[in-house]
Amino acid sequence: MTLESLRSEIDSLDDQLLTLLNQRMELVRKVGELKRSTNAVIYRPEREKQIIDRLHNQNNGLMNRAAIEAIFLEIFAVSRNLELPERVAFLGPEGSFTHQAAESRFGAMSNYVALPTIRSVFESVETGRVRFGVIPIENNQEGIVEEAIDLLLEKDLSIAAEVKIPVHFTFATQSENLADITHIYSKDIAFRQCSRFLSDSFDGLQAEMVPVESTSKAAKLAAQHPHTAAICSHIAAKLFDVPILFDNIEDSDLNRTRFLILAKDFKNQPSGNDKTSIIAKLANTESPGVLAKFLQEFDAQNINLTKIESRPLRDGATFRYWFLIECEGHVNEPHLQEILKKHGAEVKVLGSYVQVE
Numbered sequence: 001m002t003l004e005s006l007r008s009e010i011d012s013l014d015d016q017l018l019t020l021l022n023q024r025m026e027l028v029r030k031v032g033e034l035k036r037s038t039n040a041v042i043y044r045p046e047r048e049k050q051i052i053d054r055l056h057n058q059n060n061g062l063m064n065r066a067a068i069e070a071i072f073l074e075i076f077a078v079s080r081n082l083e084l085p086e087r088v089a090f091l092g093p094e095g096s097f098t099h100q101a102a103e104s105r106f107g108a109m110s111n112y113v114a115l116p117t118i119r120s121v122f123e124s125v126e127t128g129r130v131r132f133g134v135i136p137i138e139n140n141q142e143g144i145v146e147e148a149i150d151l152l153l154e155k156d157l158s159i160a161a162e163v164k165i166p167v168h169f170t171f172a173t174q175s176e177n178l179a180d181i182t183h184i185y186s187k188d189i190a191f192r193q194c195s196r197f198l199s200d201s202f203d204g205l206q207a208e209m210v211p212v213e214s215t216s217k218a219a220k221l222a223a224q225h226p227h228t229a230a231i232c233s234h235i236a237a238k239l240f241d242v243p244i245l246f247d248n249i250e251d252s253d254l255n256r257t258r259f260l261i262l263a264k265d266f267k268n269q270p271s272g273n274d275k276t277s278i279i280a281k282l283a284n285t286e287s288p289g290v291l292a293k294f295l296q297e298f299d300a301q302n303i304n305l306t307k308i309e310s311r312p313l314r315d316g317a318t319f320r321y322w323f324l325i326e327c328e329g330h331v332n333e334p335h336l337q338e339i340l341k342k343h344g345a346e347v348k349v350l351g352s353y354v355q356v357e
């Protein structure tokens with residue numbers, strides 16, 4: 001087989017793929033009409049998961065689950081946009097890891113707004129200026145984002161979905177020779193997380209490390225001068241058109257950040273693999289065993305707790321706390337209902353959503 005004949009077969013399959021995708025979009029358009037006439041929710045993560053699970057389970061070709069997921073999440077994003085163009089706010093600037101997380105869920109065709117603070121993302125969802133907001137909630141090496149956790153208590157928003165993305169850094173520069181580089185821009189945390197690459201590559205060289213407020217800003221600066229470089233996300237290097245000289249330069253490939261997708265009054269149907277986040281403001285936490293007894297109820301119902309964070313209640317000069325608790329399962333399931341029935345007044349459910357690895 002020649003390259004030309006293989007390419008011509010690929011062309012013909014691509015034609016068929018496009019025809020099928022257009023047929024799919026015709027159906028999606030009808031789903032959109034139906035949903036709009038009944039005021040039904042457009043974004044249904046549990047249905048998307050069901051489709052990906054089904055395709056993965058019946059698949060016997062070369063595509064692995066991650067590949068199927070990447071392609072179909074983009075198809076769903078285009079579908080949702082066709083059903084109802086939705087605006088998505090994320091913690092900016094453009095090219096941030098949160099932008100990358102937002103794009104991984106809402107695709108290339110959504111209407112994005114980069115906002116400067118986590119609070120402004122919450123507020124734009126709250127006021128209805130955008131339908132969804134994407135914020136970072138924790139990093140598996142650095143811990144929780146306190147501001148985000150506190151705003152979950154302060155504001156009245158739901159969690160529609162979670163996204164976890166590996167934090168990969170790239171070394172982007174217009175320079176072809178490391179010895180020509182005089183300044184490397186990045187965020188201090190990124191310098192820390194890429195320290196091995198930096199000491200191996202710049203040992204004996206004169207480059208100065210310049211901390212800036214975001215890795216996107218670093219990419220922007222590196223785009224302006226050929227003898228500089230940025231340690232930044234892939235998406236930032238792409239956005240500012242700075243060539244990537246080295247990819248995945250982080251010390252640990254275990255570095256992952258978890259993001260939440262926020263919406264107003266959002267409820268998912270059970271998917272079979274859900275997680276539930278709740279806020280617990282337990283009465284009388286000064287008396288012994290109140291928290292322990294509450295947590296034991298999860299154990300008694302055989303519910304696996306995945307997270308518990310305590311945060312100050314800030315109700316005067318006291319040392320009282322509220323808790324963000326996450327557990328496996330969907331709020332509609334009887335075990336969880338049992339606990340909620342008992343503690344209804346003290347507990348607020350933020351959402352049940354598909355649990356991702």
Ligand SMILES: O=C(O)C(=O)C[C@]1(C(=O)O)C=C[C@@H](O)C=C1
Pocket residue numbers: 028031032042043044045047048051075076079080083
């Ligand atoms: O099944 C639906 O509810 C749809 O709106 C269709 C569709 C799809 O493209 O398959 C699109 C968006 C939803 O998030 C889930 C699935």
